[in-house]
Amino acid sequence: MTVNNKEQLKTPYFMINEDKLIQNLEKAKQLKELSGVKLVLALKCFSTWGVFDIIKPYLDGTTSSGPFEVKLGYETFGGETHAYSVGYSEDDVKEVADICDKLIFNSQTQLAAHRHLVEGKASMGLRLNPGVSYAGQDLANPARQFSRLGVQADHIDPTVFDSIDGVMFHMNCENKDADAFIELLDAISEQFGEHLNKLDWVSLGGGVFFTWPDYALEKLAAALKAFSEKHDVQLYLEPGEAIITKTTDLVVTVVDVVENGMKTAIVDSATEAHRLDTLIYNEPASIAEASDKGEHEYVIGSCSCLAGDQFCVTQFDEPLKIGQRLHILDSAGYTMVKLNWFNGLKMPSIYCERSTGEIQKLNEFGYDDFKRSLSQWSVK
Numbered sequence: 019m020t021v022n023n024k025e026q027l028k029t030p031y032f033m034i035n036e037d038k039l040i041q042n043l044e045k046a047k048q049l050k051e052l053s054g055v056k057l058v059l060a061l062k063c064f065s066t067w068g069v070f071d072i073i074k075p076y077l078d079g080t081t082s083s084g085p086f087e088v089k090l091g092y093e094t095f096g097g098e099t100h101a102y103s104v105g106y107s108e109d110d111v112k113e114v115a116d117i118c119d120k121l122i123f124n125s126q127t128q129l130a131a132h133r134h135l136v137e138g139k140a141s142m143g144l145r146l147n148p149g150v151s152y153a154g155q156d157l158a159n160p161a162r163q164f165s166r167l168g169v170q171a172d173h174i175d176p177t178v179f180d181s182i183d184g185v186m187f188h189m190n191c192e193n194k195d196a197d198a199f200i201e202l203l204d205a206i207s208e209q210f211g212e213h214l215n216k217l218d219w220v221s222l223g224g225g226v227f228f229t230w231p232d233y234a235l236e237k238l239a240a241a242l243k244a245f246s247e248k249h250d251v252q253l254y255l256e257p258g259e260a261i262i263t264k265t266t267d268l269v270v271t272v273v274d275v276v277e278n279g280m281k282t283a284i285v286d287s288a289t290e291a292h293r294l295d296t297l298i299y300n301e302p303a304s305i306a307e308a309s310d311k312g313e314h315e316y317v318i319g320s321c322s323c324l325a326g327d328q329f330c331v332t333q334f335d336e337p338l339k340i341g342q343r344l345h346i347l348d349s350a351g352y353t354m355v356k357l358n359w360f361n362g363l364k365m366p367s368i369y370c371e372r373s374t375g376e377i378q379k380l381n382e383f384g385y386d387d388f389k390r391s392l393s394q395w396s397v398k
């Protein structure tokens with residue numbers, strides 16, 4: 019379905035901008051060309067498969083964190099399908115082994131328990147935990163104390179490398195500093211180098227923000243190339259946020275303005291339902307219409323029942339009016355994949371603004387979706 023006038027669209031909705039997406043993808047292409055790295059999209063971050071036709075020509079495939087993501091990547095993206103999960107059941111492994119190219123286990127016990135189901139079907143790997151990381155928040159730090167994510171160096175049975183093809187490390191979170199990443203790379207090479215030399219491939223996970231303005235992309239590319247040559251492995255990165263950053267607005271309408279010491283504009287969306295990471299990581303959203311020097315300060319409050327549910331506190335040049343639309347910036351990564359039906363709020367529709375200016379609808383949700391998500395059958 020095609021729409022010509024954005025004003026006709028009912029809020030809340032997400033608008034993915036193709037031009038902005040392509041800007042990120044062009045950087046991904048440059049990184050690949052300079053370094054030889056392969057890039058697989060982390061579906062945990064972004065799975066809106068309606069725009070995969072735009073992304074496919076630039077990336078090598080997908081990686082996943084659970085069985086349904088594997089299937090989605092295989093069906094809708096193609097290329098290489100990597101399967102990883104922190105904990106696979108036997109049924110999960112049976113389901114994914116036939117459709118993935120690489121299956122990465124999180125522990126040596128998982129590998130030992132399930133390897134017979136994968137042999138002859140997919141290349142096998144193990145997640146290692148390098149014990150070092152770059153992460154702003156403990157909640158998202160794979161090297162946090164008592165981490166369950168991957169095998170620690172001192173727990174590795176060295177014979178395991180004779181029977182796997184590759185390993186995965188993931189230790190970055192929104193890392194915009196190429197030097198900081200290279201330090202981690204050096205630490206990995208030093209700590210695990212002799213094992214890596216026996217392998218065919220190494221994935222360095224996600225969290226490398228190579229699409230950020232002024233990111234030292236060429237430096238990163240040179241370091242990746244040197245690492246893959248040194249250990250004679252095919253390198254992978256698993257970008258999520260780097261691919262989708264700054265491409266998508268969540269568009270909402272001010273439905274009320276209330277005052278209790280501060281002015282709060284209540285919008286027809288909620289962080290708890292539609293932009294969950296704002297709440298989980300306590301990272302305020304940015305609003306396109308806001309102005310640093312504006313004299314009119316507002317809490318941008320959600321329409322959920324949770325007392326502390328707000329998008330941000332920000333300033334505007336003019337007072338906000340009921341009925342006015344606001345664009346909540348950078349609302350794609352870890353956002354659309356986490357939508358939920360809390361409070362029975364209307365789920366945002368999803369659109370893509372093509373490079374031609376045409377607006378295409380990718381999804382729309384209604385009461386029936388809400389109802390079905392709760393029960394399909396009632397007790398008899």
Ligand SMILES: Cc1ncc(COP(=O)(O)O)c(C=O)c1O
Binds near residue numbers: 062063223256
């Ligand atoms: C194993 C793994 N790979 C890739 C990613 C994607 O990271 P990002 O979206 O920050 O690039 C994550 C994020 O948590 C991850 O855990």
